[in-house]
Amino acid sequence: MTETARQLIIFDCDGVLVDSEPISIEVLVDALSAAGMPIDSEMVHRRFLGRSLGAVISTARDEYGLDINEAFLSAMRASLYDRFRAELEPMAGISEAVRGLAQENFDWCVASSSQKERIELSLTVTGLIDCFPNIFSATMVERGKPAPDLFLFAARQMGYEPSRCIVIEDSPAGVEAAKAAGMTVFAFTGGGHAKGTHYHQALLALEPDQTFDAMADLLHLVAKTGDRDGNQP
Numbered sequence: 735m736t737e738t739a740r741q742l743i744i745f746d747c748d749g750v751l752v753d754s755e756p757i758s759i760e761v762l763v764d765a766l767s768a769a770g771m772p773i774d775s776e777m778v779h780r781r782f783l784g785r786s787l788g789a790v791i792s793t794a795r796d797e798y799g800l801d802i803n804e805a806f807l808s809a810m811r812a813s814l815y816d817r818f819r820a821e822l823e824p825m826a827g828i829s830e831a832v833r834g835l836a837q838e839n840f841d842w843c844v845a846s847s848s849q850k851e852r853i854e855l856s857l858t859v860t861g862l863i864d865c866f867p868n869i870f871s872a873t874m875v876e877r878g879k880p881a882p883d884l885f886l887f888a889a890r891q892m893g894y895e896p897s898r899c900i901v902i903e904d905s906p907a908g909v910e911a912a913k914a915a916g917m918t919v920f921a922f923t924g925g926g927h928a929k930g931t932h933y934h935q936a937l938l939a940l941e942p943d944q945t946f947d948a949m950a951d952l953l954h955l956v957a958k959t960g961d962r963d964g965n966q967p
């Protein structure tokens with residue numbers, strides 16, 4: 735592989751590296767229902783998947799008049815972290831996929847809507863932390879996904895032009911963000927939450943460059959993808 739053809743693989747974390755969405759959707763639904771917001775997992779899928787907690791807080795406030803205070807958030811975070819420590823699993827095949835990327839001279843990093851503390855906890859309890867030395871959180875930029883800010887920031891920090899980045903995302907908000915950043919985007923549909931037809935339709939409507947549901951296929955798929963400047967690998 736020539737130097738000019740090198741690409742950066744930018745991984746979302748939740749629903750891509752770790753199978754966290756079934757757990758976090760349950761925790762969010764329980765906490766917000768207890769606070770009086772009529773919410774179910776279908777609504778979380780539709781409106782909040784891949785977005786930051788800030789987006790959830792604004793909706794609760796603006797549409798339901800709920801004041802989500804710091805005590806509520808830290809209680810919810812504590813129960814989420816307890817469940818992550820007890821139940822969170824890495825996405826099947828992810829460490830092998832990253833090992834393959836390293837062997838083929840790709841660079842990679844993580845760019846997630848979650849807080850850095852949560853990303854690090856997720857990767858630590860699943861034994862993945864050593865595979866991901868470069869982690870970028872939406873708290874490092876002004877606008878979260880679906881704005882392109884976080885992906886552009888991560889690419890800049892890693893020394894890559896957007897045209898040489900491939901984003902791996904499971905959520906519509908993340909696919910939208912990658913497209914807005916001018917990057918190639920692969921939609922990953924292998925997570926425990928990625929079952930419903932509505933979810934697949936929402937992802938496909940955004941026309942990702944590729945859709946796949948097994949991490950074992952990742953290396954082969956990125957290896958055959960040229961960059962957006964027309965250079966073939």
Ligand SMILES: [Mg+2]
Binds near residue numbers: 749784903904905908
């Ligand atoms: Mg995600």
